[in-house]
Amino acid sequence: MAQASNDSTLNEQFAALLSADGWSLLSTIDPSMVATKDAAWTLNEKLRKDGHDAQVIRAVIAxxxxxxxxxxxxxxxxDSLVFTPAGLEQATRLTxxxxxxxRFTSAxxxxxxxxxxxxxTDSIALASAGLQVTAVEKDETTAAATTLNLMPFENAKVVHGSAEETDLTGIDGVWLDPARRTDQAGNTRRLFDPEAFSPPLSFVEKLVDEGKDVGVKLGPGLPHDAIPDTAEAVWISDHGSVIEACLWFGRLRREGIARAALVIDKDGAHELTNPVTAQADVPAPVGELQEHVYxxxxxVIRSHLISTLLESTGGHLLDEHIAYFTHAQQISTPFARGYKVVAVHDYNVxxxxxxxxxNGIGTLDIKKRGVDVTPEELRRIxxxxxxxxxxxxxxxxxARIGDKRVAFEVQPH
Structure with a gap:
C-alpha cells in the first residue's frame, strides 16, 4: 500500500508540475534557490505569498x-531536464x-x-549521436518525463510499454538498463542475480540470438560467472567511483577482448583490457612490503585485472586475498593510487x-582492505x-597480511 501511495503522490505532483502555472513557474526557479532546506522553505513561503497554488508550489520545489x-x-x-526521484538515482551520467x-555508432x-x-539520458546521447531512437518505459510518469526530455530531438520517440513486449522490427541496436533494486516480490533492495533483473539477462541473450546488437548496463557487483561467453564485459570507474558494468554483444563487442576496466579521471579515459585468449584469472605474484603501496x-578490482596491471607496472600483492600491491619504485598509472610507506604499525587501537x-594529528584519512572495521568509527576513536x-x-x-593485521602510515604520491 505504501508503494501505491508513493506512486499516487508522484503522479499528482507531476500533473501539477505540467499545469500551465507549474511549468511557467518552474522556468523562473534556479535550482540553487533550493540548495538547503532553509532555502527551500523560504522559497515556499514567498511563492505562497505570491498567490500560487500549494500543490503547484510543492511540485515545482520538488x-x-x-x-x-x-x-x-x-x-x-x-537545469533543462525533468526528473523523477528513482529516475535520477538510476540515470546514466551524460559523459x-x-x-x-x-559503441552503437562505431558498430x-x-x-x-x-x-x-x-x-x-542514454536516449538523449543516442539521439545526439544522430541515431534513430525508440525509448521505451513502462512507468507512465517516467515516460512522460522522458517525452519532455526528448522533445528537442525529431529522431527520437517515446513508447509507454514494457521491454519484453516492444516490437523491434526495423531496429538493429538495443540498449537496456534493467531494474536492479526491486525483486519479483516487490521488495526494494539491490539485486545481484541477473535473472531477478527486470528484464532478466536471459531476455538479453534472446535478443542476441535473434541477431540484435545489444548493450546492457548492470551493477558493478555483477558476478563473473553470470557473464555469458558471448559478451564483452566492461567495468567503468568515473573519478574514483565504480558506477557500472556493461555487457556488449554482437557487433558492439570488440574483437579479441573479454574484459576491460575503463577508468575516467581528470586526464581523460584510460582502459585496461584482458584478451579472450586469457580469460582465466592468473594468480598475481605475492611478496613482502616495499617502499610504496598502491x-x-x-x-580494475571488479574486472579481476590486477594481474594484468601488475604485468605492465611490476610489483606484487601483499596478500593473495587483498587488492593492495607494493613496488620498490614510485610509478605513475591511472589504474591505481600510490602512497609512500612512512612506517608500519601493529593494528592496535x-x-x-x-x-x-x-604526532599532533588532527586530520586522519583511513583506508582499509580485509580488516573488519569501519574507517569512520575508527577515526572517531x-x-x-x-x-x-x-x-x-x-x-x-x-590491511590483513596472512593472519596479521597491520596499519601502514603512508603519504600520497
Missing part, C-alpha cells in the same frame, strides 16, 4: 530540488551515456531501442591512539581527546 541534486551527474544541463552511444547501428529508458582503482596524540591545536594530517592503510 523538481527544483531534483535538478539541484542532478547537477552532480549532469552539470548545468540538469558515460556518450560512451555508450559511441554501424542506425536505429536503437532504449528499453527501460528511465528519464532518457590501491588499484575499483574498476591503544598504540595507534598514542601515535595520533604524539583514534582522534578522541586530540587537542584542537592538533593540525597535522596523516593517512593510514589498514
Amino acid at each position: 523538481q527544483a530540488e531534483l535538478r539541484y541534486r542532478a547537477r552532480v551527474k549532469f552539470g548545468p544541463f540538469a 558515460i551515456a556518450g560512451l555508450h552511444a559511441r 554501424g547501428c542506425t536505429h536503437v531501442a532504449d528499453l527501460g529508458c528511465g528519464i532518457g 590501491e588499484p582503482d575499483g574498476a 591503544k598504540k595507534l591512539r598514542s601515535w595520533v596524540k604524539t 583514534l582522534l578522541a581527546g586530540s587537542p584542537k591545536s592538533a593540525k597535522n594530517k596523516a593517512t593510514l592503510m589498514l
Whole structure:
C-alpha cells in the first residue's frame, strides 16, 4: 500500500508540475534557490505569498530540488531536464551515456531501442549521436518525463510499454538498463542475480540470438560467472567511483577482448583490457612490503585485472586475498593510487591512539582492505581527546597480511 501511495503522490505532483502555472513557474526557479532546506522553505513561503497554488508550489520545489541534486551527474544541463526521484538515482551520467552511444555508432547501428529508458539520458546521447531512437518505459510518469526530455530531438520517440513486449522490427541496436533494486516480490533492495533483473539477462541473450546488437548496463557487483561467453564485459570507474558494468554483444563487442576496466579521471579515459585468449584469472605474484603501496582503482578490482596491471607496472600483492600491491619504485598509472610507506604499525587501537596524540594529528584519512572495521568509527576513536591545536594530517592503510593485521602510515604520491 505504501508503494501505491508513493506512486499516487508522484503522479499528482507531476500533473501539477505540467499545469500551465507549474511549468511557467518552474522556468523562473534556479535550482540553487533550493540548495538547503532553509532555502527551500523560504522559497515556499514567498511563492505562497505570491498567490500560487500549494500543490503547484510543492511540485515545482520538488523538481527544483531534483535538478539541484542532478547537477552532480549532469552539470548545468540538469537545469533543462525533468526528473523523477528513482529516475535520477538510476540515470546514466551524460559523459558515460556518450560512451555508450559511441559503441552503437562505431558498430554501424542506425536505429536503437532504449528499453527501460528511465528519464532518457542514454536516449538523449543516442539521439545526439544522430541515431534513430525508440525509448521505451513502462512507468507512465517516467515516460512522460522522458517525452519532455526528448522533445528537442525529431529522431527520437517515446513508447509507454514494457521491454519484453516492444516490437523491434526495423531496429538493429538495443540498449537496456534493467531494474536492479526491486525483486519479483516487490521488495526494494539491490539485486545481484541477473535473472531477478527486470528484464532478466536471459531476455538479453534472446535478443542476441535473434541477431540484435545489444548493450546492457548492470551493477558493478555483477558476478563473473553470470557473464555469458558471448559478451564483452566492461567495468567503468568515473573519478574514483565504480558506477557500472556493461555487457556488449554482437557487433558492439570488440574483437579479441573479454574484459576491460575503463577508468575516467581528470586526464581523460584510460582502459585496461584482458584478451579472450586469457580469460582465466592468473594468480598475481605475492611478496613482502616495499617502499610504496598502491590501491588499484575499483574498476580494475571488479574486472579481476590486477594481474594484468601488475604485468605492465611490476610489483606484487601483499596478500593473495587483498587488492593492495607494493613496488620498490614510485610509478605513475591511472589504474591505481600510490602512497609512500612512512612506517608500519601493529593494528592496535591503544598504540595507534598514542601515535595520533604524539604526532599532533588532527586530520586522519583511513583506508582499509580485509580488516573488519569501519574507517569512520575508527577515526572517531583514534582522534578522541586530540587537542584542537592538533593540525597535522596523516593517512593510514589498514590491511590483513596472512593472519596479521597491520596499519601502514603512508603519504600520497
